[in-house]
Amino acid sequence: MRKITLFLFLFCIILQAQTIPSQKLDSLFVSYEKEGKLFANAELVQNSKVLYNYSIGKQDIKSNKNLDSLTIFPIGRFTELFVQTLLFQMEENGKLKLSNRLSDYYPEIPNSGKITLENLMYHQSGLSSTDSLFIVNTREKVKQFLKENSSINGKKYSNLDYILLGFVLEDVSKENFSNLLKNNIIQKLNLQSIFYDEPPLAEQLAVSYSKRENEQWKKTYYQNLSDYKTASGLYASLHDLEIFVSALFEGKLFGQKYVNKYIRVKDNKKRLSFYCEKTDGKEIYSINRNIKNFEIQVKYVDKNNLCAGAASNAKDNVSLDFIINNLLNAFYDKPIQFPKFSLMEKWKNGND
16 A cells, blocks of 8 residues: 555656646747846756756857756855854854854954854844945954944945855865865755855856847846855756755754744745745745846745745746746646736837
């Protein structure tokens, strides 16, 4: 009886994967391609298995290289999820406490006695922020900047919060951040395309473009974002990012206590990264990040251990949310929605 039950369970999973309407989803992306509206990867993953993947447009116009499933993107503030994971692991192993004060590590920083690691993690330190993050990114430069800009501004966001958390992780572990990533996340999940400190090879890396002028895409200035360090400095493929997000909800990297308190949060009042929406009785956790005209969005459906994502390096009045919702529609056997490009153009041009 147990063997029959197991067989039926596996058969249902296989059948569900086979019913993804790939051709109709393909036609959705072809419609974007015909209009020249989008360069992007899109992928649907369940239980770490790829159910659907589609790439559209160019990874790099100059080299005429097409996007594919191996293309690497700067992931911006998705980087914070990796920092959070390492913090949870270290607290779990007794190496630090999120209630520890910043002054426990850097007492020379003004007002550090009023700021906990959890304050930094929630971007509630009130510390000064800087537009020169790619310059002010070493311990001495950060400390000097905060000495010269010592006022605390309530709970205002500071992009130095996660730079400081990266320093704390390195000081506590006596390892550099790159090794921490490799030993505690990358190897555990068998990820193949996570990069830190140095960007990936040019032939792997997507180049970002702004909206078209006279039907031409314009390359975005400043492509090397690794200087942003633990604030926004990681690179990844969309696939590895989805595997990582799934692992967070599954508790593969830290205990359920941290999953429930920091990851699977429903009220969003003091959330870290994910926004929870309820649709058709399902809890869907969404995260979206932008940096230098790169955009990545991932949605995780708790009920089915399902992850849907899209990463773009060029888009003209296109919603990744619309695309990802169609990936989910396909999985749940709902109609695929197609964009109305004429209405999109009217909206973009400000016409009635």
